[in-house]
Amino acid sequence: MIRPLQTLVLSALACFSLAHAQSSVTVQTRQGAVVGQQTGVRTFLGLPYAAPPVGNLRWKPPQPAAAWSTPRDASRFGGECAQTVLALFALPGETPGAVKGQEDCLYLNVYAPNGATPQSKLPVMVWIHGGAYTAGSASAYDGRVLAQKNNIVVVTLNYRLGALGWLSLAALGAEDGGGGGQSGNYGLLDQQAALRWVQDNITAFGGDPGRVTIAGESAGGMSVCAHLASPESAGLFRGAIIQSGLCTSPGNSVTLADAQSRNQKYATNLDCKADDLTCLRAAPVEKLLKTKVPGLRPASNLVWSPVYASALLPLTLREAFGTGQFNRVPVMNGTTHDEGRLFVSVASPDGKPISPVVYWGGTGLTVGAANTVKVLNQYPYRNFGTPALAFATMFTDAVFSCPSLRVDAALSKFVPVYAFEFDDPNAVTVIKTPPDLPGLGSHHSSSLAYAFQSKVDALGDAADFTPAQRQLSDAFSAAWVSFIKTGKPASADWKTFDPARNNVQVFTPDGVRESILFSNDHRCPFWLPLDLQ
Template sequence: MTRTPSLLPAALLTAALLTAASAQDTTAPAPALPPTTPAAPPVAPGFPVRAQVASGTLVGREASGVRVWQGIPYAAAPVGERRWRAPQPAPLWVGERDASQPGSACVQPRVGGGVRGSEDCLVLNVYAPATAVRAPVMVWIHGGSFRSGAGSDYDGRVLARERGVVVVTVNYRLGPLGFLAAPGLLEGRTDGNYGLLDQQAALGWVRANAAAFGGDPQNVTVFGESAGGMSICAQLASPLSAGLFDRAILQSGPCTPEINTAALPDALNTGAAYARDLGCPDGSAACLRAVPAERLLDTPVPGRRAPGAVALPPVSGDAVLPRSPQDVFRSGQINRVPVMIGSNLDEGTLFAAPIARSGRDLPVWQFWGLVALLERWNAPRVLANYASRDYETVGLAAAAVVTDGLFACPVNDIARDLARVTPVYAYEFRDRDAPTELKPTASVPRYGAFHASEIVSVFGTPLASFADPAKFTPAQADLARTMRAYWTNFARTGSPNGAGLPAWRPLDPARNNVLTFQPGRVAESTDFRQEHRCDVWSR
């Protein structure tokens, strides 16, 4: 049964800890947000290749056995009267459309200040083996706290070439343009969740056009990490997603904690206050649609909320997500497809790392005070299980609270709920020497298997300023190839198993068998809940 920690302590603790860092000259990442935005990978030089999709002819590039088409519109630009509406069909074009460069990212804050992207951003990118014929299709939903990132930040060429799958990476609306619910924006039974609607539109486009790239439209797997995993988590609970995908992979993406969704009445109250702050006291759609995108980003979303928390998460209670994912999973009334789901051993280090004042660790008294504030009556139990003296630094104690309370235990709860009604394969990534470009701090002298550290293994390509598989040891490179084999086998057949791979058995909720990944060792564990002290977070 899925359970929610009281007051979502790990998430709020993360945000509160980041608040402590805000007075310093330190840029602190928000929960589920990598510290930098990777640069879009360039398309390798090659010769033109064409694909005929419903809207017209696309001209991409082929090189080294992979065909790449980028910046493909899957829906009309959500601008003007289409801002804060469900996505509309992509326009037709006459002649050939150049698809050799990524399209614009959706509007978001730029790392270091300013704005990245534009509102005309509903595009996707396709990476296909040159010889693909009815190949499995894998659609990637990027992370970034529902407020940053782009599909083109991720390079699908290694997966396509090495594993023979068609990879699609998708943009979706972010921040207030993607998830604002306001009384004046009500359209039918939909209000908010425009980003989730975009993802559904992209999946529908893939069903309709996958064959043009050598993909099998009847074999579509959606996969994503962090906010991307949370999105897929929500799509499993959305009746509007039924039939849009055949399998799902959720990487570090629990959507059941309350901090990761907002009930519609609460979202509408927030939206009404936000509209007033934007200069639209009547909250009318016409007034809101006239507000420049830059001002939307510059205007803080009102409400009592820990800094660093997602201000505008997906909304439960509208037509897209009529019930909270937690309720849907408990009832078993999900979109029943095979699921692969997991998290990383040290998720919280990414968020605790910036908490350093002049090279010093987080003070013990501050850690105690934060736990007392956030956990109230449960604080003694949390402090007894996460005593700072048991860790090398106080920051690592805070990181353990984040790991277990926000990621490990909620993800495992979801896995066990889903396993009652559909095949589930559960994993944990445990490479504590995962390469990273991140710098250690006084709070976190080492990152371990940190949040998002598995992505470069899954894709086999770098994330700029974050991690690079070129720095893998031979054992890490072998592990990465093993993971790509599991991921793509699952996409191909619904089972990750294959020749030469250690057996990965479906999750039995009674045994709680989780496959663990670390260099030189891929093995089943049944101690996950004990190792992450999930009894502390259960209600």
């Protein structure tokens, strides 16, 4: 005979099993039916939004994906885009410097609440991953918690990386008439193709194509800025979240002409002539990704990134935002308090403490020779305890915090802007702290586990939160979700950005508050007049 307590336990276990039982769910897209998985949330993984960009489609705008007649299995991620493993973000079993991924990679993933129907018309977040335009994948970001907890649809997408996504050459430009802006912007074209796929298909998953917010971090945040500036992205979204975007930081506004010129030597290093597209399209992927782009650049300059002065991006981001010639939607724009601490490992790849000489050299590469002495006087390493902390603080202020404030000021003349800073002094992370830093603090990318409230590969895991960090995550994620749903954060005391006040909403484990000290904290009165752009 089963006792009452045993009955209760068995009943609870049965309910748990039922709630977590996995079943399939079918949705009809424009290309054909897809069969996803349903547990506590619906997941549809590895959906092709464009044809594989291989063979003659290498360095071509994304083409429509082929249709299918048999329902397509959507239970596994599609291949991630070809990339070189970065030492800082190498997963267990990966070798830094090795090539992983594949060219056939233009896939996206959809996370939707259970019970969502075409009549649900739920708000949609489209996530664009970071990784310096050379690394990362959609599969690293788990959208299940955001979708299930908040009754929204989450889309994560891959886009071409490195030379495969951002190579610009005159011969490639000639294929689109020379001024279409495709050459050098294939990764951005991929993102636009994914956004058009969302417009065409998201209703079937329960989403509202008229309530799409694009969001991204690092290169993904910079991509969001590019979509704000691109006429070709008009109408594809109604809100934008920029996290640590480097949108107007020094050195990241390469023109089409400059990119085509500098990449000629890159083509030569591939043993091809710059105008021999047959040779270039036959080059092995590993050789493409491991061949260096010649030239000395500022430390903050991305080797591969969108190119400007073309039909796709007619103006640099500074020009577009300053003149109001951008897609006018509400914007959330923010940084983390200690962005630069992540890059100390890059400045000292051998793991040794940064010496004063390395600090001085790194400063020169960041701000230019003409500004080096002034900057070193502003950030004397003896005041910070170690050259590493001085470099990290200088890099945070010069490359992220103050350029972000410039973006806030420019955009706020035309659209509502909600400025924020994520500041957890002990943010959860799986990244090793360099020996000459007191900790990684709220380093670049540290906010993402808090926003997604889940594990983010190679970065951090929400399972490691303390109670205070869980509370911070709830507040930070809720602000993003409210913006996705309504175009503004729910907090009544979060005012739109006012350039006269420089008001920034700061998220800490101790609570959320408005601060008008952000500019002074990051020495922006010193940096902004330097105009390092």
